[in-house]
Amino acid sequence: MSHSHPSRKTEVAITIALWCLLALPMARAALEAQMITHMAVQIPLLALAGARLARGLRPFEPRWLERADWRGLCGLTLVLFTMAYWMLPRSLDSALADPRVELLKFVSVPLLLGMPLGSSWRRLPALARFFTIANFISMLGTMGGLYLTAPTRLCVFYVLDQQLLAGKTLIAAAVGLTLFFFLAAFFGLMRPAAVRRESTEMAEAG
């Protein structure tokens, strides 16, 4: 455990570096020019920054949170609400039109989505993790289908072609993730982090 402190510092440093990188005007312009990179690259990377921050700050996590966030349910609820908010096409439009909403995105996605996910995930029972993953995959597929069949543009800042590309990419991601977890579950070829961490934690506890 003695080597864990520098690595935690590294986690925090990586988080801050990633966040600053994403906040660069050039990176913002590049990722927000396309609907798919805005929703499937920039936002997930912001969430990833938050998740790593949660890991880096774990020693400082208040004791009461461990008890109040029973089985990670509170954290998961917060994650779902934040995700729902940023899945609204209106939110993406507003982030492009209003710098205050853009700032809200850069603050809320790491702190209210990535961080609670990183902090609560290990508290979730194994079945709840798989339930969450399975639901997330089917949500991606449903969203992709909606984007492909929507008769009108959902965002005023993105043309229809980008919406169709986003739809196709989301469906491809859903298929890819399904395949990944299928292989992991039935053949143990690529053991997902969820399972790996579960077993190491069990080993540590035992």
Place this chain on the structure above:
Amino acid sequence: MLREFLLLLGGIVAAGVASLDQATEGFKVVTSEQARRLAVERAPRTVPGVALVDQHGAPFSLSDYRGEPVLIEFIYTSCPTLCTVLGDDFRRIEDAVQPRHDREKLALLSISFDIDRDGPPQLELYGERFGAKAPGWRVAVPSRAGLTTLLRAFGVVVLRDGFGGFIHNDALYVVDRAGRLVRIMDPESSPRLIEEALRSAS
């Protein structure tokens, strides 16, 4: 432990529902286009008196329409698809609504946002294509400064399509006799629906 859990969960759910409620205007809209239409219906806004030039080169102001309702659309004359449909829609609306309306009381206005390419000659050609006759149906273009004000006031977002054309959120705009934008409607709306909107605007 249970008390802390319930307090935290309750707080998260309350804050989450409140922010979704705010973002969807009370669970009514998910897109900014829907939000724009709802906002106008809830709180009509006075349109700015922007200076325009019509298809005959005659200058006029948007505030000249005070006293009569006006139906507005945004176009660009070199548009190969959407604006052609919009032009046809306007033609259809004029044919359907005009005869039953007092002739002096319905004004149509097509505004081009392509200020670089659309001048009176292009506007005139567009007008002839769809049978637009000023002053009942003007095809007009604002100045560069006026355009920004106009697009912002109506909530129109224009994107370049990369092929020399534009993509924009197409709609019909009803401005009432007091000069307030009161309704934003689908271009495909039936003439009956548009007539109703115009009647309530006059």
